[in-house]
Amino acid sequence: MPADFIKRETADGSDTLYSARLGEAYHSLNGSLTESRHVFLEAGLHALHRKDVCVFEVGLGTGLNALLTWQAAVAENLTITYHSIEAFPLDTALTSTLRFPLAAPNLPANALARLHAAPWDQPSALDSAFTLFKHQGDVLKFPFADYAPGYDLVYFDAFAPDIQPELWEEALFRRLYDVMHAGGILVTYCAKGEVRRRLQRAGFITERLPGPPGKREMLRARRQNGE
Template identity: 50%
Template sequence: MSSEQADYASKIEVRTTADGSPTLYVPALDEHYHSRHGAAQESRHVFIEAGLQPLLWENSGQLDYPLQVLEVGLGTGLNALLTLKAARRHCVAVAYDGYETMPLPAAAVAALAPQWEDIPALRDAFAQLHTAPWNEPLALTIIFSLTKRLAEVQNAALPANHYNLIYFDAFAPEKQPELWTEAIFAKLYAAAAPGAVLVSYCAQGQFRRNLRAAGWLTEKLPGPPGKREMTRARKPAAGSSADF
């Protein structure tokens, strides 16, 4: 761990959000990992309800499995675990790649663990997720494989036309501007399979313009509690029109 990473990890704080679920606060960035209005409900609203579930419903019987999911900003693992829960409910196999550059300190992981105590399968998956080696695939269940990528996505060699669903969960544009550029979204577009969906909590105008400049079709959706809007984008399916 670099000195910068060590300093970041030593100052991270665990905070309880309005729905009772925990999140992390980074003093160096003055930024929370999730919405203070509810960490779990934000993740369910943005990534599961607006991303994963519609993709499965709209493409029933047409997607090859496992479903290939890419997350930019693995963080606490909340999105991955909620995706695992939904995959079990829908009986869908998932291969999940999560990119992260700042691994969580052990104290933060221990403080986050109690939120999963009442769900044994996810409690065990949470523990496995945070103890698993980086850059190696891990079968959290028979149908859910996770690979934690300790790397900057902007410098990663992503496979072409591969991912069905992208969770873009980086810190806000003013906190990590290098991750919100047209070049990043062009790279993700090239890595996305035809018909792929990208979802993000962010609704910033420049963000949507950068997505469209990279080829994505975008739409605004109602945001989670405390946020008026969010963004969903799609890579056109092969042979489809450019209309969303």
């Protein structure tokens, strides 16, 4: 990954990191908070209707999705185990400058810093509702079954297919399908037709949903019940 990421404020007042070399940001410039809430919380976590949830996130990035999920765990009386893998961890000098106003009103002011300070490759009980397990490495080589008997929810938040094409292949979707519980959900901001078809070939039932501001559609994929 290039080292030219700089902080940019997005349309909803929350920050993201943007690389001019990639022409890519960690979150939508139309609103970081708005996008993450819409794609991962509303279409993912809240669609599960479960109180005890095991999450796997592809791409820890800025930590925003983890922060919002921790907030939801506390506010909604959930118990969440949150696994997140990151091949290119951000420097804390960058993450410490990020501002996500009103993202986590029920959490301590230093919640984002605590997420990034948590050790790699071991569980961290950030409070009774939320346990974080950060994994540093390549998701293509990750031994999913070694860390959980199954996952309820996958946040697929890799960079776009033209930036990280290897992460959007059918083989990874098939591996994720195999380690998800029946009725489990995978959500992603990407709605490309080929991504949808690869998810379907991996076994998922897919649906196009309205996207966040600036995107017409997003994808939600489910593992069938009873499999």
